[in-house]
Amino acid sequence: KQEVTQIPAALSVPEGENLVLNCSFTDSAIYNLQWFRQDPGKGLTSLLLIQSSQREQTSGRLNASLDKSSGRSTLYIAASQPGDSATYLCAVSLNQAGTALIFGKGTTLSVSS
Amino acid sequence: DAGVTQSPTHLIKTRGQQVTLRCSPKSGHDTVSWYQQALGQGPQFIFQYYEEEERQRGNFPDRFSGHQFPNYSSELNVNALLLGDSALYLCASSLGLAGAEQFFGPGTRLTVL
Numbered sequence: 001k002q003e004v005t006q007i008p009a010a011l012s013v014p015e016g017e018n019l020v021l022n023c024s025f026t027d028s029a030i031y032n033l034q035w036f037r038q039d040p041g042k043g044l045t046s047l048l049l050i051q052s053s054q055r056e057q058t059s060g061r062l063n064a065s066l067d068k069s070s071g072r073s074t075l076y077i078a079a080s081q082p083g084d085s086a087t088y089l090c091a092v093s094l095n096q097a098g099t100a101l102i103f104g105k106g107t108t109l110s111v112s113s
Numbered sequence: 114d115a116g117v118t119q120s121p122t123h124l125i126k127t128r129g130q131q132v133t134l135r136c137s138p139k140s141g142h143d144t145v146s147w148y149q150q151a152l153g154q155g156p157q158f159i160f161q162y163y164e165e166e167e168r169q170r171g172n173f174p175d176r177f178s179g180h181q182f183p184n185y186s187s188e189l190n191v192n193a194l195l196l197g198d199s200a201l202y203l204c205a206s207s208l209g210l211a212g213a214e215q216f217f218g219p220g221t222r223l224t225v226l
Contacts, residue, residue, distance in 0.1 A: 004155070031211075031212035032212050041201070041222070042219060042220070043117075043218050043219040044203065044205075046215070046216060089155055091156075093212040099207050099210060099212055100158045100169050101156070101158060101205075101215060102158070103156050103157075104155050105154055105155045
């Protein structure tokens with residue numbers, strides 16, 4: 001059974017810091033991995049999608065890496081801003097035939113000004 | 114370009130009642146998935162619809178059922194509501210079944226009293 005774990009559960013940093021969020025999964029047979037952002041009580045915003053054949057993806061100040069063999073992904077946020085405060089969720093897609101996502105519980109990030 | 118829309122935004126029901134939630138996918142998408150997110154948890158996959166058929170199902174009882182219409186919109190029905198069904202219900206859309214990037218709606222907050 002695929003399980004996704006995100007560490008730490010919560011993180012507080014001052015504005016301007018670079019930070020790394022971690023995601024691990026137990027079964028390396030994934031199709032892709034997606035990082036999302038969720039503001040309190042809101043839906044999910046897709047940040048980055050990494051296909052299983054890729055090692056990393058970048059969008060602006062965000063960079064996500066994927067190491068399938070070790071079952072790990074990291075989301076790097078450069079020069080953090082108060083507007084980055086949210087919960088960040090990692091999810092893996094299990095196979096090509098479907099799009100069911102298995103989520104971690106998320107890391108709640110607070111960036112202080 | 115309209116994103117994923119869901120209705121209603123909030124809903125309050127009592128135990129034993131039935132509820133119907135609605136979702137319109139992002140323009141150009143043909144696949145709809147439903148997720149349940151309890152407070153402080155990551156979303157849990159309920160089921161997925163493609164070509165008006167349920168293609169994948171998560172570990173949810175038969176009280177949870179759905180439908181997809183020819184215009185790709187979808188409904189989630191929950192019968193015999195329990196207190197534990199209180200959650201944020203998220204709809205996600207994508208193109209096809211091959212592990213495509215998923216885009217989420219704002220969610221419907223269901224409270225069961």
